[in-house]
Amino acid sequence: MTTKLYYLSAYKKTFEASILKKDQDKQGSYIVLDQTAFYPTGGGQPSDTGVLNDVPVTSVEEVEGEIRHYLNRSLPRDVHSISGEINWTRRFDHMQQHAGQHILSAAFAELFGFETVGFHLGTDEVTIDLAIDELTNEKADQAVELANHIISENRSIETKWVSEEEAASYPLRKELSVSGDIRLVIIPDFDYNGCGGTHPKKTLEVQGISIIGWEKQRKNIRVRFVCGNRIVKHFKKQNDVLQQLAQLLNAPLHTLPEASRHLLSKQKQSDKEIVELKQEILTYEARDLFNQSETVSNRRFVFRSFEDRTIQEMQQVARMIVNKEKNVVVFLVSESGEKLQLVIACSQDLENMNANDLMKELLVEVDGRGGGNQMLAQGGGRKNVDVEYLVERVKKWIV
The missing domain is CATH 3.30.980.10 (Threonyl-trna Synthetase; Chain A, domain 2)
Known part of the structure; x- marks a missing residue:
């Protein structure tokens, strides 16, 4: 049994001891002493750290009745006694x-x-x-x-x-x-x-x-x-953060809450304006895409390929076109590296066409996943085929 010096005095910082055992387990090399000032992990409290013969003690655990001192390197075989010192600041x-x-x-x-x-x-x-x-x-x-x-x-x-x-x-x-x-x-x-x-x-x-x-x-x-x-x-730590905030907001500490509320209010207004402007840009883009459309089998066909375009924006543009125009099919593609994202939309008057049916066929070509309904479908997959090939598939489907 190891004498627990930390119970005799929690203020004991240094001690001498004899080594009872040297061994290792899954956690690493450890030694067991006849007495120790190192507190082992237990009761919600972490173990002490420190040194034994100037070798750092990384942790101390009580295992199977032994107080095991884990070291970051093994002690020489001929060492049988040690001088220990705990990390007093930590203790x-x-x-x-x-x-x-x-x-x-x-x-x-x-x-x-x-x-x-x-x-x-x-x-x-x-x-x-x-x-x-x-x-x-x-x-x-x-x-x-x-x-x-x-x-x-x-x-x-x-x-x-x-x-x-x-x-x-x-x-x-x-x-x-x-x-x-x-x-x-x-x-x-x-x-x-x-x-x-x-x-x-x-x-x-x-x-x-x-x-x-x-x-x-x-x-x-x-x-x-x-x-x-x-x-x-x-x-x-908190004061440092407050000082930084005061400098960023150019406001005294006692006015930071009000300055933050004012900034958040302006940000919300800016975000709202950005959304409105983006919506307006998408509206112009939808109109421009339709004006550049071609006729396929007496139907208007809108196609555009983008790079790194979000599927959400493509959905919005496609929805704007088919909600405003009649007799139109929209096919939008976004290329990102070796990945493709697809959006297909059909105007409501094309009752014999189902965007989701075509999307399922195209997703087979790109090993992709997706879904939707008769008017709008979306999906994504790998760039296994050229975009031009997919465009021809859509045109053939329209015909």
């Missing part, structure tokens, strides 16, 4: 975030009876899943206010190993997920919780808690928050 950040999670979860439970059913400590933010359908701004603000009040009181954060019988005498916030020896993390008169993570000794070391958002996650509400040094980083 203390995890201590702040994990303790902050206890405090915020306890605040939601204390104020509203909301139960925390999930926890994840990420690289940039921490999340808890509350067993509720919705969360209001007012309740979120109240929970943060209470949590920060507990932090400011600099209450002690105690850890204690107890038996199951002893644990039953404490007002635990949630049911225990382990049996046997149980580690309790206690903030007296506020929070009692079974937990195997690392925490600071005092709540003031958490520094503060800030909720940065929440969203629906299945049947729960997932709350995203940051604690301690992450608040400063998060504020700086």
Whole structure:
């Protein structure tokens, strides 16, 4: 069994140890020590990183009762003892975030009876899943206010190993997920919780808690928050974004919402005008195409081949022609590399012609897919044949 120095003191940064085992598994080469200050992944908290004899430790996992230290390269065979040093910045950040999670979860439970059913400590933010359908701004603000009040009181954060019988005498916030020896993390008169993570000794070391958002996650509400040094980083990141927006919009920070609304309103108007202009251009294009049409078997035949034209625009042009003109068949093609897109339209007076029937025949030629109805059909496929061949197929069909 490896002695877990991180439970004796979460503040221990360096240590000496003997190597009990060297091996490898699917994750890579690892060693097992007689004692370690490296916290393994567990309980929603990521593992510590650091170095063993100056070799980087990439992760630490507890597998089959062993605490395995995975290294980015193997140690020499003749090495039997090591000097270890954890990444203290990462460890203390995890201590702040994990303790902050206890405090915020306890605040939601204390104020509203909301139960925390999930926890994840990420690289940039921490999340808890509350067993509720919705969360209001007012309740979120109240929970943060209470949590920060507990932090400011600099209450002690105690850890204690107890038996199951002893644990039953404490007002635990949630049911225990382990049996046997149980580690309790206690903030007296506020929070009692079974937990195997690392925490600071005092709540003031958490520094503060800030909720940065929440969203629906299945049947729960997932709350995203940051604690301690992450608040400063998060504020700086947000402030940098706001400063950039202020420069782009040429507006002071406090007027950004109004400036953004004004810009969006202008954009919507511009988009509307663009759509109207594009519609007008397509109308002229449809008229021009019809004027250049040829006669095939007493019917007007409109054909045009484009490059990289959207099928939606071709549909609009074809529809404009057949809705306005009589006795007309439209065949439009867009070539894009080795791909073809086809649109066929027939005016409504051509009752004996079905655009979808012809499209099916052409799609066989190009190994394509598509569909439509009697008046309008579209599809796409590979450029297996020349466009001129397809044009002749359409003309023959018209005849």
